[in-house]
Amino acid sequence: MNYISTRGGESGLRSAYAIAKGLAKDKGLYTPDRLPELYKSDFQKMASMDYAGRAAYILGMFLDDFTPEELGEYTKKAYSKEKFRRAGEPKKNAPKLDGTAIKKIGDREYILELFHGPTSAFKDMALQILPYLLTASLRKIGEKRTVCILVATSGDTGKAALEGFRDVEGTKIAVFYPEHGVSDVQKLQMATQKGNNVGVCAVDGNFDDAQTGVKRIFSDEKIAEKLDSEEKFLSSANSINWGRLAPQVVYYISAYLDMVSSGDISFGDKINICVPTGNFGNILAAYIAGEMGLPVGRFICASNANNVLTDFINTGVYDRNRQFYKTLSPSMDILISSNVERLLYYMSGSNNSHDCGFVASAMESLNETGKYTLPENMAKSLRERFFAGCCDDEDTKSTIKDVFENEDYLIDTHTAVAVKVYRDYALETGDKTPTVIASTASAFKFSAGVMEALTGKTYENDLDSIDALSEYTGEAVPGPLSGLKNLSVRFKGSVAKDGMKEVLSSLI
Numbered sequence: 001m002n003y004i005s006t007r008g009g010e011s012g013l014r015s016a017y018a019i020a021k022g023l024a025k026d027k028g029l030y031t032p033d034r035l036p037e038l039y040k041s042d043f044q045k046m047a048s049m050d051y052a053g054r055a056a057y058i059l060g061m062f063l064d065d066f067t068p069e070e071l072g073e074y075t076k077k078a079y080s081k082e083k084f085r086r087a088g089e090p091k092k093n094a095p096k097l098d099g100t101a102i103k104k105i106g107d108r109e110y111i112l113e114l115f116h117g118p119t120s121a122f123k124d125m126a127l128q129i130l131p132y133l134l135t136a137s138l139r140k141i142g143e144k145r146t147v148c149i150l151v152a153t154s155g156d157t158g159k160a161a162l163e164g165f166r167d168v169e170g171t172k173i174a175v176f177y178p179e180h181g182v183s184d185v186q187k188l189q190m191a192t193q194k195g196n197n198v199g200v201c202a203v204d205g206n207f208d209d210a211q212t213g214v215k216r217i218f219s220d221e222k223i224a225e226k227l228d229s230e231e232k233f234l235s236s237a238n239s240i241n242w243g244r245l246a247p248q249v250v251y252y253i254s255a256y257l258d259m260v261s262s263g264d265i266s267f268g269d270k271i272n273i274c275v276p277t278g279n280f281g282n283i284l285a286a287y288i289a290g291e292m293g294l295p296v297g298r299f300i301c302a303s304n305a306n307n308v309l310t311d312f313i314n315t316g317v318y319d320r321n322r323q324f325y326k327t328l329s330p331s332m333d334i335l336i337s338s339n340v341e342r343l344l345y346y347m348s349g350s351n352n353s354h355d356c357g358f359v360a361s362a363m364e365s366l367n368e369t370g371k372y373t374l375p376e377n378m379a380k381s382l383r384e385r386f387f388a389g390c391c392d393d394e395d396t397k398s399t400i401k402d403v404f405e406n407e408d409y410l411i412d413t414h415t416a417v418a419v420k421v422y423r424d425y426a427l428e429t430g431d432k433t434p435t436v437i438a439s440t441a442s443a444f445k446f447s448a449g450v451m452e453a454l455t456g457k458t459y460e461n462d463l464d465s466i467d468a469l470s471e472y473t474g475e476a477v478p479g480p481l482s483g484l485k486n487l488s489v490r491f492k493g494s495v496a497k498d499g500m501k502e503v504l505s506s507l508i
């Protein structure tokens, strides 16, 4: 399998190189130049495997410079029962939880719970395995320098990356998060991070500022030279790294197999997939699964008040020149969704030839004017494959309350956005296809918003409302969140948005 840059500047690369480097030299995103195909026999083989086995199988289709033994070992370690389990379940004797779980609500809503990992958000699904893939990639390309992972986070990636990379030999990790753009739980999770190779710093700005700052550091040659003289180099654990995206393709295929085996659908039946979307990584993984052969009707892209993607999909015009809102679903408070670039690559042509020139010029226009427009035929096929909708904080809250009271099921603020947009979609179109809705975080991670939704009372702080939420709902607090208040804070620093470069060396 050949990896290329979406902007056409590099080609003929192997996956280890793409994963080790993170971002292409021309600032494009490394992507397989064509997608592997899933046949019926592949589904049949995977049907009897556990989650780790399915992950090794699918990753093997993308990472063909890794051996099946390597991938088998990494997926077993990453998706172990010790790391992924339901809240309240003891470590020992826990029923097998295959990384994810599915809960059916209503007539045809299948909530795919992706948040049972160590940081209670779906980012663990990729970031538990990325350190294995990355360190192996460095060995494979003969890279001996220390890799310094640089992360901009809207809250959940930061913690999941810190947890995945902590004390991993040959790696260091630095995380920047928007000072006022993450929840108290997210902030404390990062500020209390343990490990000898980790650094965390707040940025006085929003997520886009942090992401832009990180991208600037990546393309700064002076920084690269200085790091090189210290036997170090930078790489990325954001979803611009292909090693983040490939593992996410797995759970959509695995969910389908689980729905077939539970008798909810028959093999070959179509499903829809609805995803609460921010940087467009998670829904792109679903799209890739669909392109590989997973029978998907519609991809439903759910946004909060930051609805740049809703407008993009409905009109074909991407325009980030608009107000930025802070919402109850902060991990989706994003106006520049990086992974749309990979979608443009795949949509600009057929599986045999793609138009990198188009991608490069759209991205240049986005960088210069904050805007680009799709040609009409592309805009049309985008609308055919995707449905897009958005939902404000009031609707987010009423959806949480409705699902809790009518389905006896607790969802977080991000998942609620997806449920609401899916229900709007079902009403508008009358489509009765069973729909997988990605549930991206535990409700306890965003407990203030969830408690407000359930009780109508305002809670200042997520930390104080965790116990209240547990009492109100009778549900156990996930292990990783229950002891959080008692951990000691290690990282208190914060910088102006143009000062990120200066603090980098102290972090790594």
Ligand SMILES: *Cc1c(COP(=O)(O)O)cnc(C)c1O
Pocket: 121, 122, 123, 156, 157, 239, 276, 277, 278, 279, 280, 281, 282, 283, 331, 332, 414, 440, 441
């Ligand atoms: C990261 C995140 C999202 C958005 O996912 P993308 O892959 O960036 O679109 C949604 N919900 C939660 C809880 C997240 O942490």
